[in-house]
Amino acid sequence: MLTVMLELQDLIDKVKKKLISCPDFNTDFLIKIFDQNSLGFTTESDFIESLEVLRISYTKEEIQLIFYHYSKTYNKRLTNSELLSLFLPYLDKKDYGKSKEFCVKTLEILRELLEKHIQHEVIMEKYRQLWKRQGHKPEVVFRVFGKNPVCQEEINQVLYRVRDVTYRDTCWIFQYFNKSPDETLTLEEFSKEYLPKCFKRL
Structure with missing residues (x-):
């Protein structure tokens, strides 16, 4: 279990580092992609709308898995802080500057990272379902x-x-x-x- 988790997280972290290394990367614009109304949080419908703009395929279950994992209160919202945890490397506290639109390359890496997150959650859910069928408590x-x-x-x-x-x-x-x-x-x-x-x- 831990081996799978760490291997998947390592793959995600590599893409996160690639994303934040882009010269135009900044958290202000990143948040605006999802929290378009500046409410301080992103709903599932907001997230889905952004995925569609980014041309990322998804299922309803995959989005629910992401929100269930990253929302600390297990609701259908991600605060901006929770949202950023999808994109910033673990323990990264750096300030990534002010709003500037992402170039095509940065958006491509963002898409890659989001797709990795979806894959990660699906793989972990498959393991969870397998463990339950096998009687692991x-x-x-x-x-x-x-x-x-x-x-x-x-x-x-x-x-x-x-x-x-x-x-x-x-x-x-x-x-x-x-x-x-x-x-x-x-x-x-x-x-x-x-x-x-x-x-x-x-």
Whole structure:
């Protein structure tokens, strides 16, 4: 499970780095692509409209998977901060300047990144559905941490023992499952990312 997650995330991070290296990349224009009414958030319909403008194919289930994962409150909106997490490398806090329209090349990389996100969510959902069919239960997997809730450092120690991971890997894994600001991961949070998110079999 962790191997698949990290491999997929590595592929996405490579495209993210390619995107932010574009001379005209900036977060102001990026947000405007999706939050066209400057409301401070992007709805599923806003996101779909932007994908259509960018000529990216999608299904309703794929969009729901992205929103379910990146929305910290599991609603049908992404705040601008949540939206940017799709495009900026993990732990990147750099200020990317003011609004300037993207050139064709930058838009192509943006399309590539969005397509990678869709592929990532579909692959993870297929694994979640497979794990459920095989009878894997999140509460059993979570027992490896020895307590509930568990903090990031405790997760790090367990992961270091079971596989070769970097500190950055463990931070990303914690962030993937943890949606609350309290710096701990609960079984409930873990289960929401471990169990299937859509009823349709992918």
